[in-house]
Amino acid sequence: MSGNGKKRPPLVAERRYPANGAGKKKKPTARKAAAPARRKAAPKRQKPKSTLGWILLPFRWAVRILWAFSWRVGLVTALIIAGFSFYFAAQLPPMDELIDGRTRGSVTMTDYTGEVFAWRGDQFGGMVQAETVSPHLHNAVVATEDKRFYRHFGLSPRGIASAVRINLREGRGPLSGHGGSTITQQTAKLLCLGVPFDPAKWDTEAAYEADCRRSSLWRKAREAVFAMGMEIAYTKQEILSIYLNRSYLGAGSRGFEAAAQRYFGVSAAEVNPAQAAMLAGLLTAPSTNAPTRDLQRAQNRASTVLGLMQDQGYLTAQQAQAARATPATLSESARQQSGGFFADWVMESGPEFFTRNTTEDVTIRTTLDQDIQAAAEQALIRVFEEEVREGSEAQAAIVVMSADGAVRAMVGGRNISATGAFNRATQALRQTGSAFKPFIFATALDLGMSPYAMIDDAPTCWKRPGSPDWCPENYDRTFKGPVSMVQALAESRNIPAILVSEDVGRELVRNVANGFGLDGDLAAGPALALGVSESTLLDMTGAYAGILNGGSAVTPYGLTDLRIQGDDAPLMDATNSGIRERIIREEAARQLTWMMTKVVEEGTGRRARIDGWEIAGKSGTTQGSRDAWFIGFTGDYVTGVWMGYDDNRQLSGVTGGGLPATIWRETMVEVLRDKSPTPLPMTIPQPPETTGVLTNPGGEVLDTEVMNLLDNILNSPSN
Structure with missing residues (x-):
């Protein structure tokens, strides 16, 4: 009993002592025997007791070290990329200044009556915006070039992984062929990653553009950082507007307004689904797919684009079928293709600073009679x-x-x-x-x-x-x-x-x-x-x-x-x-x-x-x-x-x-x-x-x- 006057509950001897030792106290050594039970609470700290444990031990330590190193390197890399992205974003000019990036102008030639019959140089039909072009054109470009455009931050890991897989499957290098580039990355290329044309470095604009399109691991990395910088500096609509204005679409057309006028004689705000699909289809190979070169090829490519627009919900099955049934065709002036030799001669015989090397957009009225040209x-x-x-x-x-x-x-x-x-x-x-x-x-x-x-x-x-x-x-x-x-x-x-x-x-x-x-x-x-x-x-x-x-x-x-x-x-x-x-x-x-x-x-x-x-x-x-x-x-x-x-x-x-x-x-x-x-x-x-x-x-x-x-x-x- 205790000294506090209260009665303690009886002890159950069977639980404290062995059955044959009733009434006897356990030796002190019995308490010491319980100590190992407390040490078993942390088994991971014990050395492995099996062969498999000894084999896996170095790998466990390697994984721990690698993880500790990787997340630190990743954090530093992310900070560096973010820093460069914000640097590029700070260097980018207002969007309006990037709309017309041509280093030379264009020449539009009319016959003696004033009707246009030929174009030379880089045609720019005027600024268009993503909000003002035909919705069909907007949707065709997004469906064809970057269906996740409004959901990524300049890069599309899924698109890159898919492109690498396709390239390897087709026997090319991982960076050769399909690039998995987003519209933002393509726009970064069109801007040459912010490097302006320098006549002292490049003899021609073609050489400059070829240099801008070079593909290497380092350039891809710069392109990715520049693209993220663009996403910081501009809205999605502004990036798409730059893309719509600077893309080359064949036959000397820079931008979708110039191309719509060149091929169809209408504004980019007025193109129908079939015309929009044909224009968007030119982005992959503008010279090869140009309808002035091979109309059937351009129409076949447009049919593919219409399928993408339907798959992504931009067109109903009926709308897509109607567009295929009445494919886009060239305007009368584009279809005539008259006076090619004559136009070349005018360009050669005219003043060089207003023809071959013009930096202005020039209109030349000529002596050509298209009826006589057709007769010849x-x-x-x-x-x-x-x-x-x-x-x-x-x-x-x-x-x-x-x-x-x-x-x-x-x-x-x-x-x-x-x-x-x-x-x-x-x-x-x-x-x-x-x-x-x-x-x-x-x-x-x-x-x-x-x-x-x-x-x-x-x-x-x-x-x-x-x-x-x-x-x-x-x-x-x-x-x-x-x-x-x-x-x-x-x-x-x-x-x-x-x-x-x-x-x-x-x-x-x-x-x-x-x-x-x-x-x-x-x-x-x-x-x-x-x-x-x-x-x-x-x-x-x-x-x-x-x-x-x-x-x-x-x-x-x-x-x-x-x-x-x-x-x-x-x-x-x-x-x-x-x-x-x-x-x-x-x-x-x-x-x-x-x-x-x-x-x-x-x-x-x-x-x-x-x-x-x-x-x-x-x-x-x-x-x-x-x-x-x-x-x-x-x-x-x-x-x-x-x-x-x-x-x-x-x-x-x-x-x-x-x-x-x-x-x-x-x-x-x-x-x-x-x-x-x-x-x-x-x-x-x-x-x-x-x-x-x-x-x-x-x-x-x-x-x-x-x-x-x-x-x-x-x-x-x-x-």
Whole structure:
């Protein structure tokens, strides 16, 4: 009992002592035996008692160390990334300053009526905003490029992981091919991670953009940090607006407004689901998928985009099916694709600082007539399809201009939709053959010689030291004796042309040809008369325009008005700028025009005749039939046609009076359709009562250089 007077409950002996030791107290050692039970409360602190525990112990310690290290490194890395993100965010300018990032301007070309037909440079149709574009366009871009755009903070781990998995599955490196980039990351690329274009570092904007698109682990890391900085600095709508304005969408279009105008002739705010899907589909491969290049390919890609829009709830099944049933098509101006060669020529011939290297958005009104352009293109295609053997690599070029040199149409080759291609109308220097002969007779007429003057078409030789005499022939290998100058031109006879050139003086003939715009190196000897010198089709057509306008030289031109977009006053006004100084008397030009009508009516150009129209012209075929020409004019237009091979091979059975004259006629039949015949400005001279016969004055001795030239044209075809 205790000393407090209370009765304690009885102790149960069986619980305190062993059954056989009732009444006995347990030895003190029994309390010590209970101590190990307290130590068992922390078994993890004991050393492993099994083999598996000993094996796992190092791994447990490694995991603990790695975790302790990783979370600390991760924290530091996150702080660094956050710091750089906020740094980039602080450096970014207001959104409006990033909308138009072009380093060069654009050129929009209109025909003579003011209708747009071509674009060059980087077109920017004006600023659009994510809130103001067509909802279909907004949804198509998000569905195609980044369906989680409004749910991530600049990066999409799921998108990156998916892209890496696809790249590895397709046998590429993890960063090659699919990038898993968000719209924010793509916008960061478009901004070149904030690095501006520096002409001292990059020669061209293309090199700058290629450098911006380089893919490396370090660049990907910078891109990710920059993208997060953009998410800090701008709202989602602002980021999407930058993307919509800076994306390249093919055919020189920068931004969705320019592309909508370029392809469909509507604003980006007005595009329907089919058009929106096609525009969004261009983002992956703008040049390849451009509808101006391959409309069917663009429509197929748009169908895929429509499927994505339906899957993500932006379109119902019925709306998607309706858009597929009526796919987007090009506007009429985009569909025409007219004047590619002409537009290239205007860009090359115009002032460099307002065409090729413009930093402004420029509008150029040109001399192009799209109806005439279409007639020329269709004529060339039709003749090659119907009269040239399949698989032929022969080429042709056409130029149509007014008498003042205003170029109305230009076809530089059989690929009429090409841009930036070799232009055979302006860049190919080819021997002119007998197409040069009108300038010989122009010189003679200007000196007062009558078109009826008689010339002896007889075997004629020139002596050359140390070699046999040179005795040229006519194309038909016959000689007709005394013929008039009119007949000599109509039948393109070689001997009379040489005799007239020698009689009036080669230097004077050369001066007249130069005056009319044939500025190349003209032959120094009698070979001058047979057209062994080279010229372009554009220059030859311009020289014939000088005959039509009464003897004044012209400079072929295509630009009539140039102005900065938005300005009312033109910076350049080149209207009627083609007429230059007079070269021959007007009377001489009018007589020559009459002589050239005989070429078409009775001579080598009969294929060019058009019922009811007065036509003057001249054919030309060079040595070995390597070049074939026909250049002719009505009262309103001068049209030149050249045909040949780019590698200077021989044409098979083609002369200037053949296929080139046919192409000329096919072109002009369409040009003159529904027009009233315009008389040619010509004078029919009165035949003189008597006339002498021009002959070789005595067999001039030719030096070696001259004879080498003559050897090249010996027996040359002349029709």
